[in-house]
Amino acid sequence: MTFSRSSSITFFILALFAVLINPAISSRASSFTKPPLSSIASYCESWRLAAETNNAGTWKVVPSQCENYVKNYISEGQFDKDYDLVASYAIAYAKTVKLGRDGKDAWVFDIDETLLSNIEYYKAHGYGSQPYDNTLFNEWVVKGTAPGFDASLRLYKALKKLGFTIILLTGRDESQRSITEKNLRDAGYFGWNRLLLRGKNDQGKAATLYKSEQRSKVVKEGYTIHGNTGDQWSDLQGFAVAARSFKVPNPMYYIP
Amino acid sequence: MTFSRSSSITFFILALFAVLINPAISSRASSFTKPPLSSIASYCESWRLAAETNNAGTWKVVPSQCENYVKNYISEGQFDKDYDLVASYAIAYAKTVKLGRDGKDAWVFDIDETLLSNIEYYKAHGYGSQPYDNTLFNEWVVKGTAPGFDASLRLYKALKKLGFTIILLTGRDESQRSITEKNLRDAGYFGWNRLLLRGKNDQGKAATLYKSEQRSKVVKEGYTIHGNTGDQWSDLQGFAVAARSFKVPNPMYYIP
Known part of the structure; x- marks a missing residue:
């Protein structure tokens, strides 16, 4: 194979340019390792881990420099x-639980960002980088069009099949009961024992x-809460906590 | 600038090769976003998050396909x-605590992978991908050469300056008291109230x-445990828990 001088230079420049501007090409270089991150992406990685592990404490908005990072984290899969x-770990654990025949083996689910995804709403509001607007968010909720997550539907159906009693425990208001029930059914959920608002x-x-008070009432009725799934630490901590808690990811907002 | 045909081809091949093998060059392509990950790196990301959030439950070793991922996560910064x-969040919180004058405002630290780094040991043992070997690990411990983490030294010194009473609470055996004290001092720690083994x-x-029992005794002595720092959830959960707990990263091992 031979190159003319000008075509070889042109090809070299084009190839180098293609490699430099195309992350899909450049990332091939390290197919088994993570490529080094920019300092912003690196900070946002640390921030997301701190938020997910509850080290960040109460935070009001996603740091402005991480809006794009959160967008990519969510939209790129x-x-x-x-x-x-997380769903796989929860199912693996659920399969180890020996269920009685009295229907008192319970699993608690939160709703928003656990069973129903409000990502479409947050996409239009800076992925959590804009302050929470209660009015606008409730306008979205009453539309009742939030989809489920693939992972939460898989977990929910597996738990139903195993025979767990499903208890839904949400921070939504009692006035949103009907639309919430309809939304959940439309999204593919079914057969819950109760919906607590x-x-x-x-x-x-x-x-x-x-949430602790509500779980406590459930326990006093004789239920054992084997598992609890929520996107917030406030879904999982306090008293009457589940035998195993599963914190699902949510880098968009924090509820104390 | 002109190239001879052979030198231009050679340069082109060398430049392309350099770009393809060097992630530092190739990552420039996406300085504000995370480049796409390979499916192995992507799985290992999910695994690490699940481990750090205590979703993975008890795990014995780092998944074998993630050994290289964990190595890079640690060695690349x-x-x-x-x-x-995490240290910054802990310091920010500590500054909000109003300390009394009785010396009863306590902060608890775990030792291994919290104040002292055993990364050198784990580097020689597959970064947690090999099963834990108690004999070999204790041989490492009694050398007493584990360094501190930059972040833990920064946090420790800040807490001392603010006036917190420091309590060290470790799973190490009482027989390792002297070497542990010497190692801590050599690493730059000083002025702790007690070391509980x-x-x-x-x-x-x-x-x-x-650990809950030990914290409980401390609380019964009249101390308030404002903060607790550990790399394991078993450092932080149970009873007599701190007002705020800080889970520092450790993707190498899990202690139930």
Whole structure:
């Protein structure tokens, strides 16, 4: 194979340019390892890990420099893979639980960002980089069009098949009961034992306390809460906690 | 600038080769976003997040396909950045604590992979992909040469300066007291209130129970445990838990 001088120079420049601008080509260089990250991406990696492990404490918005990072994390599939692996660990654990015949073996699910995805809403609001707007968010909720996550549907169906009693426990208001039930059914969920929403006496309560109180009532009825799935630590901590808790990823918002 | 035909071809091939084998060059292509990951790296990302959030439950070894991923995560600096951000969150929180004058404002630290790094040991043992060997690990411990982490030294010194009483609580055996104290001092730590190690009555106890019991005694002495820092969930959970817990990264091993 021979090159003329000018065509070889042109080809060299074009090839180098293609490699430099195309991450799909350049990432081939390290197919088994992670390529080094920019300092912003690297900071946002650390931030997301700190948020997911509850090290960041209460945070109001995604750091502005991480909006694009969160967008890519969600839209390019790593978010789904992360959720999917949590679902697999939850199913593997659920299969080890020996269920009684009294229907008292319970599994608790949160709803928003656990069973139903509001990503479409957050996509239009900076992926969590804009402050939470209660009015706008509730306008979205009452549309009742939130889809399920593939991973949560897989987990939910597996637990139903194994015979767990499903308890839904959400920070949504009692006034949103019908639309929430319809949305859940449309998204593919079915056969839950009960849907617990915030009533009059729960207004203004911190999520951890409200959810702990609700779980506590369930336990007092004789249920064993084997598992709990939520995207917030306030879904999982407090008292009457489950034997195993599964924190599903949510890099968009934090509820104390 | 002109090229001879042969030198231009040679240069083109060398340049292309350099770009393809060098992730530092190829990653320039996407300085603000994360380049796409290989499916192995993507799985290992999900696995590490699941491990750090305690979703993976008890695990014995790093998945074999993730050995290289964990090696790179640690050796290429993301691990240090992740720990550093946790330290920053811990310091920010510590500054909000109003300390009394009675010296009863406590902060608990675990030792291994929290204050002292055994990464040199794990580097020689597959970064956690080989089963834990108690004999070999203890041979390493009694050398007493484990360094501190930059982030843990920064956090420790900041807490000392703020006036916290430091309590060290480790799963190491009482027989390793002297070498542990010497190692800690050599690594730059100083002025702790006490070092709690596993005594005769603690043998065989699960880490969560042993550590909860020890914290409980501290609380009964009148201390308030404002913060707790550990690389294991068993350092942080159970009873007599701290007001805020900080889970520092450790993708190499899990202690139930």
